[in-house]
Amino acid sequence: MNLREFSCACYNSILFFFVLQVRELRFLDWNSMSFTVDSGQCLGLSGQSGSGKTLLLRAIADLDLNHGEVSIRDKKRSSFSGPNWRKKIGYLPAESKWWHSLVGQHFDNTENFSPEDFGFSNASIIESEVDKLSSGEKQRLALARLLSGLPEVLLLDEPTANLDPHNTNLVEGLVNDYRNKHGAAVIWVAHNESQLVRVSQTRLLMKNKSLLSYEN
């Protein structure tokens, strides 16, 4: 290894530590935001309704007009097309949407999906009709759909809002396992204080159109 390769490798290993890097991200009239999420870490994001938590997730996923730099493992967002970027950023909206009639039609591949991991006793849930599912079932399947694409970052917008305590527990465990196994970075938006304490290692608060460090 020559010197140049060596310095390159060092540089990469330092930056690889940050899976998600957000620098001076601006949208609408919100103040500019900068933060990083390390490999395998979860950032808990709280704030009142309407404070802009969802807008932040949407800006990172490049769904609305925004300015600033976002990168995954030191690869800048601008080097990806919009759709390819969104495949790497697994954004889970608060309400899941389904457009085909059967669940399985929404999955690119169902090989990695095991129904029992997501709390389904029915192994053929993948062949069922979307219209016959409850909102809680849809929410868990939306997470399954998201994880089946193996994203490097997860942006979760109230992922357990429609779930009972048992399934809430299950989803928290699934996300934990996923980020540990894949070294993924997670941003978890929730109103439930005790949940954020359970699932996240670092915390941020959205208030007055700014991202603030979280203090009790």
Add this chain to the structure above:
Amino acid sequence: MKINSEEIITLSNDRIILAGLLILVLGFFTWRSDLDVAKPLLVSSLRMVIQLFLIGLILVYIFSINHPLLVLLIGLIMLLVAGREVSARQKYSIKGLWSYGIGTCSMFVSSFAVSIFGLLAIIRAENWWDPRYAIPVLGMLLGNTMTAVALSIDRFTANVWNDREMIEARLIIGETSRVAIKDIVRDSLRSGLMPVINSMAIAGIVSLPGMMTGQILAGNSPNDAVRYQIVIWLLIAVGCGFGSMIAVKMVSTKLFDDRERLRIDRISLKSLN
């Protein structure tokens, strides 16, 4: 070839007024039964009479001058009016001048280009721009393809608007905009083409097309009239298809930006009168 040596019967003013009286009778009954169409019915009848008398005068003038630039000028005016009409018929339209540009551009392809092809390659008059052929052909293409283009744009923007959450959900999981709106595009093109497909299917059985009727009334042999009508219908179908495809393509390009975000903010909702 005239099969009838007799002069065509001229419809004098009093005979036209007789037809006009019928409209007044209809207007009276619709007004009596509160149908709210009496006024628009009379206004558009009057507009039609004035516009047609005017175009009659203009055509007599153009035929006597017989100059290609004059034909081009009239053609351009017809095109611009058709483009405006297409954009005016949309319930949801693209903001700004783009709406007009998209309408005019797709009408250019669907009518202007197809007419020029028809005149040069199929009709092959001595002067291909001869106003006796060029203006009726262009007029018929504009009139028929305008409906198709307006319908498909209208269907497309309305469906994108209604399904905006679904489209965005598909973009979120990393689908390209092309895949996310594929079903909507297909649906809009189908609704644009359906009228011309239906008309062709019943042509000659249920309805006698206007151009053919006109030629027969003017004393031409039905055989000649049919041949013209066939060519015109085929050109109209081609114009409707390409016009709708280009219109939908242009609208969809405006609705997504370079990052393939759905830019629903570029649609404006206006009320149709």
